[in-house]
Structures are given as C-alpha cells and as structure tokens.
Amino acid sequence: MEKRELVIIGAGPAGMTAAIYGRRAGLDVLLLERGAAGGQINTTEEIENWPGVQRATGPELGNMFREHALKFKTEFRTAEVKKVELREDSKIVVTNKGEIEAEAVIVATGAYFRRLGCPGEAERVGQGVSYCAVCDGAFFEDEVVAVVGGGNTAVEEGDYLTKFASKVYIIHRRDEFRADRAAVERALSNPKIEPVWNSVVEKIEGDGTVENLVLRNVKTNEVSNLPVAGVFMFVGQSPYDECVRGLVKAAKDGWIIVNEGMETSVEGIFAAGDVLNKHLRQVVTAASDGAVAAMSASAYINEQIHLRSSILEPESVTAFFYQSIDAAQARLSNEVEKAAKAKGIKIPIIDAYKNNRMTEKLGLSSQLPALVQLHRGGVEKVTRVDSESDIAKVFI
Numbered sequence: 001m002e003k004r005e006l007v008i009i010g011a012g013p014a015g016m017t018a019a020i021y022g023r024r025a026g027l028d029v030l031l032l033e034r035g036a037a038g039g040q041i042n043t044t045e046e047i048e049n050w051p052g053v054q055r056a057t058g059p060e061l062g063n064m065f066r067e068h069a070l071k072f073k074t075e076f077r078t079a080e081v082k083k084v085e086l087r088e089d090s091k092i093v094v095t096n097k098g099e100i101e102a103e104a105v106i107v108a109t110g111a112y113f114r115r116l117g118c119p120g121e122a123e124r125v126g127q128g129v130s131y132c133a134v135c136d137g138a139f140f141e142d143e144v145v146a147v148v149g150g151g152n153t154a155v156e157e158g159d160y161l162t163k164f165a166s167k168v169y170i171i172h173r174r175d176e177f178r179a180d181r182a183a184v185e186r187a188l189s190n191p192k193i194e195p196v197w198n199s200v201v202e203k204i205e206g207d208g209t210v211e212n213l214v215l216r217n218v219k220t221n222e223v224s225n226l227p228v229a230g231v232f233m234f235v236g237q238s239p240y241d242e243c244v245r246g247l248v249k250a251a252k253d254g255w256i257i258v259n260e261g262m263e264t265s266v267e268g269i270f271a272a273g274d275v276l277n278k279h280l281r282q283v284v285t286a287a288s289d290g291a292v293a294a295m296s297a298s299a300y301i302n303e304q305i306h307l308r309s310s311i312l313e314p315e316s317v318t319a320f321f322y323q324s325i326d327a328a329q330a331r332l333s334n335e336v337e338k339a340a341k342a343k344g345i346k347i348p349i350i351d352a353y354k355n356n357r358m359t360e361k362l363g364l365s366s367q368l369p370a371l372v373q374l375h376r377g378g379v380e381k382v383t384r385v386d387s388e389s390d391i392a393k394v395f396i
C-alpha cells in the first residue's frame with residue numbers, strides 16, 4: 001500500500017496552507033482534492049478581506065494559494081476520500097483511487113451553505129445571491145437587500161448588514177423569529193430593518209444580477225415583488241465531515257471538535273478550516289487553522305519517527321523518561337546524559353511531556369523520572385531515578 005507522511009484532505013485555503021507549512025517543515029505531503037483546488041472561494045467574484053491582497057476574485061486567490069503550495073513541491077492528486085480508517089496502529093485513507101497509509105492526516109474538507117433551491121438562485125451566486133454577510137455585506141453600500149431565514153444567524157447578520165445597506169428586509173416563513181430574544185429585540189428596534197412575515201421566496205429575478213424577489217405569502221398565497229440588489233440566505237450551513245463521521249469527536253450536526261493544536265480526538269488526525277466547530281468561517285481563519293494543524297502534524301510525525309527508531313524498533317534498549325516541565329527532572333536528565341557519556345553508553349533521553357501519548361501508551365506516566373528497559377517496544381523493567389545518588393547506583 002502507498003505510504004505517506006502527511007495526507008491532507010481538501011485543497012481549500014485550510015488544506016493548501018497546511019501543505020505550504022508541511023512542506024516547509026520538510027514533510028512528504030500529499031494533498032487530495034475531489035474537485036478544483038481553491039475550495040469555496042472558487043464560487044465568489046470578489047474577496048477583499050484577505051490581508052495583503054486588497055481585491056481578487058475567489059478563483060484568482062485560490063490559484064495563488066495553489067501556486068504557492070506547488071512552489072514548495074506539494075503533490076496534488078485528484079481523488080475523493082471515502083473514509084479514514086484506523087487499522088491496528090495505522091491510519092488508512094480510503095479514496096476512490098485506492099488506499100493510502102498516512103503517518104498523519106489533516107481533514108480540511110470545508111463546509112457548504114444550504115441553498116434555498118428556488119429558481120434564479122444557483123446562477124446568481126456571487127451576483128447578488130450571498131450566504132455570508134461578513135464576506136459580501138460591504139458590496140451593498142446604500143443598497144436595499146433582503147435576508148432569508150428566521151434563526152439567530154439571519155437576525156444577527158441582518159442587523160450587521162444595516163452597517164452598509166440602506167434597508168434590510170428579513171423574509172421569514174413564520175410570524176415570529178426563532179432567534180434569541182435579545183437578538184430579535186435589537187433587530188426589530190433597528191429602523192433599517194423591516195420583517196416580511198409569513199413569506200417565502202418563490203423566484204429570484206434580474207438581468208444577470210439580483211434585481212427582484214418574487215414572494216409568496218404562505219397564509220394568503222398572495223404573490224408580490226420585492227425589488228432588492230442582493231439577497232442573503234441564512235438557511236443553514238453543514239460540514240463535509242462524511243469521511244471521518246463517527247471516527248472523530250464532533251459537535252451537533254457534525255462540526256469537528258479540535259483543541260488549540262487542531263488535534264481531533266484521534267491521535268495523528270488533525271482538522272482545520274470550515275469543517276471545525278468554530279465561530280468565524282473565513283479564508284483567514286481557515287488558513288490559520290491549516291498552519292497550526294500542519295505544525296502539530298509535523299511535531300507528531302517527528303515524534304513518531306524518532307520514537308520508533310530510538311525505542312520501539314531496537315531489539316532491546318534502555319531509555320530515560322522525564323518530564324521537562326519539572327525543573328528537577330530536567331536537571332536529572334542532564335546528569336543521566338553526562339553519566340551515560342562517561343560510561344560510554346548511549347541512552348535515549350525521552351521528554352515525556354512532549355511525547356505524552358507514547359508515555360501513556362507504555363504505561364509510564366505515573367512512574368517518572370525513570371530508566372526504562374524496553375524489549376521490541378515493550379516495557380520490561382522500570383527503575384525510578386529520583387536523585388543524583390540514584391543515578392550513581394544505576395550507573396555503577
């Protein structure tokens with residue numbers, strides 16, 4: 001089976017940034033993408049909040065990311081990842097083009113906005129139809145826009161859009177919002193906001209861009225026109241989490257949970273970008289997550305390689321395990337190193353704090369600092385070494 005150090009799933013801003021950081025850290029990186037590199041930004045006409053680039057189309061920015069990753073010799077491959085599996089201690093990435101064993105995996109599969117599904121929507125995405133107020137609100141300075149939805153996102157984003165738009169209609173199929181009371185009160189007291197109750201969007205019209213919404217009142221069936229320059233859909237967002245669903249810990253609706261190092265609940269599997277359970281889903285936050293995930297993956301891979309060659313693969317070896325965050329243990333580790341050198345013996349010195357997972361796996365966490373005798377990766381004997389006199393005893 002093909003074996004790789006770092007396999008990244010998804011070539012959006014998170015995945016491509018992870019690839020740049022991974023390659024610069026000297027890793028062998030394979031980036032798997034089922035569609036075109038760039039991710040969601042490929043569907044937007046204008047990005048003006050990626051620092052350093054005042055204005056670019058989404059595909060232009062996506063291409064810059066791709067070129068940057070290629071400059072560092074990232075290997076891109078078109079493949080759809082069906083699932084990630086754990087087989088014994090290995091991580092297997094199952095794709096529609098075969099299986100790959102990975103030392104570490106970064107899941108950067110992104111998310112998608114649920115569409116309303118009415119006629120005129122799909123062809124006007126980026127031409128007045130938007131799913132993100134932070135991304136596109138500023139393009140509607142002094143224009144009349146509409147928001148569709150009745151939950152917290154719709155009400156809060158509607159309020160946010162009044163910073164730019166001259167008027168914001170909030171179209172909701174019921175006669176009251178589902179959002180929190182505070183958010184509703186704030187929105188309803190905003191003079192620029194006008195709710196349109198009991199109504200659904202039947203059709204989006206316009207010559208290229210959005211010019212008019214055809215509405216239907218669900219109570220009276222009356223059809224009316226609402227001229228607007230833009231419409232923001234807030235009918236939900238979902239993660240592309242299928243390939244790791246049930247494997248890693250996730251919040252409601254599948255958003256992946258990670259710690260600040262972008263580690264998922266499964267050792268060696270990291271996640272980054274919009275697929276995460278997080279507050280702000282943007283290019284800049286996805287890229288940041290990707291960088292962190294790659295550096296964590298790099299540390300993890302180096303740890304695995306170093307541990308394998310120094311303590312797991314040799315027939316038999318004696319290593320010193322200590323906690324570097326404990327000053328006394330850190331001093332002892334220097335003394336052990338000196339004593340071993342004086343005796344002409346090579347002893348791997350393992351920082352249990354940095355190699356926490358391996359220390360736990362070997363069952364050593366509560367027995368440190370200690371000299372540990374290992375045979376073919378299994379612990380044979382643990383000798384506590386608490387002081388310099390203990391060192392003298394074991395090195396006689």
Ligand SMILES: Cc1cc2nc3c(=O)[nH]c(=O)nc-3n(C[C@H](O)[C@H](O)[C@H](O)COP(=O)(O)OP(=O)(O)OC[C@H]3O[C@@H](n4cnc5c(N)ncnc54)[C@H](O)[C@@H]3O)c2cc1C
Pocket residue numbers: 009010011012013014015032033034035036037038039040041043044046047048049050079080081082108109110111113125126130131132134135136240243272273274275281282283284286
């Ligand atoms: C219309 C629109 C406008 C936007 N405007 C802005 C803006 O102006 N500014 C801004 O900062 N953000 C904007 N965003 C948000 C921004 O695009 C996202 O936050 C960002 O792209 C997230 O990056 P990501 O890498 O996490 O995920 P994505 O960009 O979603 O990339 C994930 C990639 O993974 C691939 N993938 C998924 N599953 C698999 C699988 N199983 N196997 C292989 N590949 C897989 C997908 O094909 C995709 O290419 C906009 C989004 C949209 C939709």
